[in-house]
Amino acid sequence: MIMEVQDSVCGALEAVDGAGKFKEDAWTRPGGGGGISRVLQDGDVFEKAGVNISVVYGVMPPEAYRAAKANVTDQKPSPVPFFAAGISSVLHPKNPFAPTLHFNYRYFETDAPKDAPGAPRQWWFGGGTDLTPTYIFEEDVKHFHSIQKKACDKFDPSFYPRFKKWCDDYFYIKHRDERRGLGGIFFDDLNDNDQEMLLSFATECANSVVPAYVPIVEKRKNTPFTESHKAWQQLRRGRYIEFNLVYDRGTTFGLKTGGRIESILVSLPLTARWEY
Numbered sequence: 001m002i003m004e005v006q007d008s009v010c011g012a013l014e015a016v017d018g019a020g021k022f023k024e025d026a027w028t029r030p031g032g033g034g035g036i037s038r039v040l041q042d043g044d045v046f047e048k049a050g051v052n053i054s055v056v057y058g059v060m061p062p063e064a065y066r067a068a069k070a071n072v073t074d075q076k077p078s079p080v081p082f083f084a085a086g087i088s089s090v091l092h093p094k095n096p097f098a099p100t101l102h103f104n105y106r107y108f109e110t111d112a113p114k115d116a117p118g119a120p121r122q123w124w125f126g127g128g129t130d131l132t133p134t135y136i137f138e139e140d141v142k143h144f145h146s147i148q149k150k151a152c153d154k155f156d157p158s159f160y161p162r163f164k165k166w167c168d169d170y171f172y173i174k175h176r177d178e179r180r181g182l183g184g185i186f187f188d189d190l191n192d193n194d195q196e197m198l199l200s201f202a203t204e205c206a207n208s209v210v211p212a213y214v215p216i217v218e219k220r221k222n223t224p225f226t227e228s229h230k231a232w233q234q235l236r237r238g239r240y241i242e243f244n245l246v247y248d249r250g251t252t253f254g255l256k257t258g259g260r261i262e263s264i265l266v267s268l269p270l271t272a273r274w275e276y
Helices: 002-017 062-068 138-153 159-170 194-205 209-220 226-247 249-256 261-268
Strands: 024-026 031-043 045-060 080-093 098-108 122-132 184-191
Touching: 002 031, 002 045, 002 080, 002 194, 002 209, 031 184, 031 226, 031 261, 045 062, 045 261, 062 080, 062 249, 080 209, 098 194, 098 209, 098 249, 122 194, 122 209, 138 159, 138 184, 138 209, 159 184, 194 209, 194 249, 249 261
Parallel strands: none
Antiparallel strands: 024 031, 031 045, 045 080, 080 098, 098 122, 122 184
């Protein structure tokens, strides 16, 4: 699933950009597993677009286990055997009127540490898709959210309101008292349904990324802009970076499991600014 989504998203983004091409970088993780990072840099439309997949396994330290789960009720005192597979992407367009997009869908499994016989194996799904515009167009936000709602409603009418609120609460920059963007959907530790059903749901959400985002970029990519528009985009990107480096659990997990640093920080834009 993650390989298919990586192919379809990269194909759609190259078509929108017209000039930029994704460079592919396959890597292996010393502790087990690896991934494929694809990055398009300095195209006609996208300043930086990263679409990464990874399948990793091995043992993770207790603090990484805490980073991987939203609600940790079972503190693990020793390293935890784990398996994780996912796709993660952040897209930063050049034009200030075209929004930044983030999406991520992942599956986790943990086993009992060797010194704790009989402890249960756990599994869960997590992920979401969210929009961060520099300038707000109500029609774009409505289009984006309607596609997220349609994907959720195919499975459970309670999913969209529940995961929309979760997204708003998660992408919140506490030290600024600001939301990071205009939301979307987000969920974690999801295992209260059948595994196959949740895989189908995650697949539907991942496949809705292109119809939710590409029409917005097509509409905004050639909008004329000034230096002051660009400066405001740079400041907003600073907020994006603050969230990713301080609060994002995916970033934290990657750093605490000795992940590949270039792939973890591919979410950061080429340029941003902080003014006093």
